[in-house]
Amino acid sequence: MSSLPRSTPEAQGLTATVLDDFVAALDASSQEIQTVMLVKNGHVVLEEEWSPYRLADPHLLFSVSKSFTSMAVGLAIEAGLLTLDDKVVSFFTADELPATIGEHLAAMEVRHLLTMTTGHSEDTVEALTRDRRMVRIFLGLEVEHAPGTAFVYNSGATYMLSAILQRLTGERLLDYLRPRLFEPLGVTEATWDVSREGITTGGWGLSISTESLAKFGQFLLQRGEWEGRQLVPAAWIDEATAGQVDNSHRDTADWRVGYGYQFWRARHNAYRGDGAFGQFCLVLPDHDTAVIITSAGSDMQATMDTIWAHLLPALEGRAPETPLAPRPEKLELLPPTGPAPTAGDGRTYTFEPTVTGLVAVRLDPDGTGTFTLSSGQGTQEIRCAPGDWQEQYDVLQEPKQRIVTSAHGGDGTFTATIRFLETPFVATFTCRPADQGMTVDAAVNVAFGPTEHTLTSL
Template identity: 65%
Template sequence: MSRLPRSAPDAQGLSVAALDSFVGALDAGAPEIQTLMLLRHGHVVLEEAWAPYRLEDPHLLFSVSKSFTSTAIGLAIDAGLLKLDDPVVSFFDAEVLPETISPNLAAMQVRHLLTMTTGHSQDTVEALSRDRRMVKVFLGLEVQREPGTVFVYNSGATYMLSAILQRLTGERLVDYLRRRLFEPLGATEASWQASTEGITTGGWGLSINTESLACFGQLLLQNGEWNGTQLVPAEWYTAATSKQVPNDNQENPDWKQGYGYQFWRGRHNTYRGDGAFGQYVLVFPDYDAALVVTSATGDMQAILNTVWEFLLPALEGKEVPAVPRPEHLQLPAPAGAAPTAGDGTTYRFADNLAGLTAVRLDSDGSGTFTFAGLEPGATSPVDIVVRPGDWAELNSVGVLKEADPQSTQRVVSSASADGTAFVATIRFVETPFVLTLTCRTEDGVMTVDAEQNVSFGPTHLTIISEV
């Protein structure tokens, strides 16, 4: 059910032709756009999904999660549970604190976690991921600089905000926000990954759908008010979305306009939450507008450049360069010949980074790919069947969601041929990720070239079956 009113663009002062050009430019650009929604004066004036993606599907938001964590901290401060200048070490006991607390660690405050000025020389998240005791690891790391002096993007700092909130309230961040934010906004589909020590990850891992994220954008525009109720103190969002610290040490122009409390400042007096591979809630306070985008790209600046070239002039009432808009927005299944028939042999693989354990290619041109577990916490193998033709829905295969073991992720797949090779393309449509597996067999051995469209690490892996 829609939670935001819909309106024709021209009723909200926007040109339909200009918005069509904006959509056309996004579609023609290199970044793969999956969904988008534009709000103006509290109304949805543009909503699109590139098939097979859907607006109603939850989508993994990566670091957009941080802006929700900021919201939770603002609520906790308003409730008197903590203050911005509280020392981080004050929330923890000897079980996790280092034997010797350095002056810089002692000086680290909640505000430094919020503004990414903890004093660490690099993001701490990699160090945290090596050990299940993530809080203890963070507190034991060397703090090289005086907190508050240098901006260094630090997802581990956001994790610590979640850990502090859980210590204070006795409940996970996701549960703390559920009745205070998610349920009032109608974001009942919200799920959030937890760490191995049982703490909501905070800096990443939140999944909600496009309209829920748009509701959050409208909440920001309304300074925390929703349906006549002040869900979040207006003063918090004013502070959180303002420039609290400089971040001139960043490279891209829209990442060096200042940082607030887990919100980025942008050009043209905008602010945003953003996440890896092109997830955005971008707020235009001067134009009473907000844009939500989910996508898959390694070039996040390219999306913002398209926004400044096409959407910003539309909001200003200016002419926009004409770009044809496709009649149907879609990310088509791979074209080409159907795969040749297989012989039904099951090829098995040793442990590998792709989690692929077995492949069977059958005489009908389909393939069955077995994965050991596509997510942390998955306990049983998952079979994904890939057939020639258009995207096939696989939402019943049992790809587990970590936050809710009873639910499944939506997956689509298609098979094609590359010469004699069988090519399986698998889209995990509640994420940006697309996996392409090119399988070749020779002398009883299968070689699989695995390509992932975007990744925090290598995007290519070659796997050879066991003899």
């Protein structure tokens, strides 16, 4: 099965008018929506992309990855490789374990990694990513509380699940899931980040297309069955998506309804995998519906509220909570506009490597600019010119990824905009040549840390 079947909304108990209203509400949202797909009764009834984004392109899912890691754990349990009760320390060697194993670390079980109840007082992922020895760092951190007593969202816990699975299966997580989940679903484009110590990151880093994520949503609705095969035990799907732990101390409405095995519970008897900046696989079993969204927003609750206000009423057979809005004729994210950039002098200005990735800028007399970005994979020149988006590729990624660029000016500046289309990220570089040098105000639309930096040429 290469793709999900398509259907008219009316054949599945909805109307095109209601779905147009939902799309209009998403488009009007302050949360930049990039793609959306709605699966109802096993059929795609809505699929939209905001140009230049495409439904078919892989998209970085961030913590939606965790829900796929949960599937791998369920498969490994079914295969007799581990149990929920197994102690975490039992999977690791003496040189990875601390010299003294505290009471709480000794008591930590696989189930505590799955339910984010490891006993840590905060997410361990920042500490882990400071060094390549991530397993050893996790095991050496203080476990302040008894495991199982409190929910603390912890991406490091999911990384440890991936590490355990790799020890048990002899395969990285993606390779383990390919024949067991991805290939049966027809998901061939999946990539998954690997840590510096050679372990699939597990809690983040998976990239698949919007339709592939929609297939996963339908697979969950079918309780692990796909085309007549039970890929993952139905009992595991039921357990993983049920409320296994209380998280009602959290602030936002749809993040305080309970947590399962790497799945969030949600209002209206729904559950989901979600990822930073608005990546969603929302499953509504009562309505045989899955909602898939990729986006770039800082308020994920706002997107959930849009679903509840504009889609849920239709699924429940009632009028929407707000009046119907006109749907835009075309769904697109246009390049920023402004005066033509000031012509450059053709000189190349260089910068110290920073988190922005920018290491050199050349502004040419024809009003175009060349921006050199660096990563651990090398450097790449990206050309930016005024007008419509120009498509290029980010060859510093493997496989290479689509990007689009544009530029505009104003007050003697050259502002380049680069959209990395297989992620939520949009970078802008506002260049101000002066006094034989250049200052660049670098900004990114969303980030886990600061979004703005000022660079001065060497």
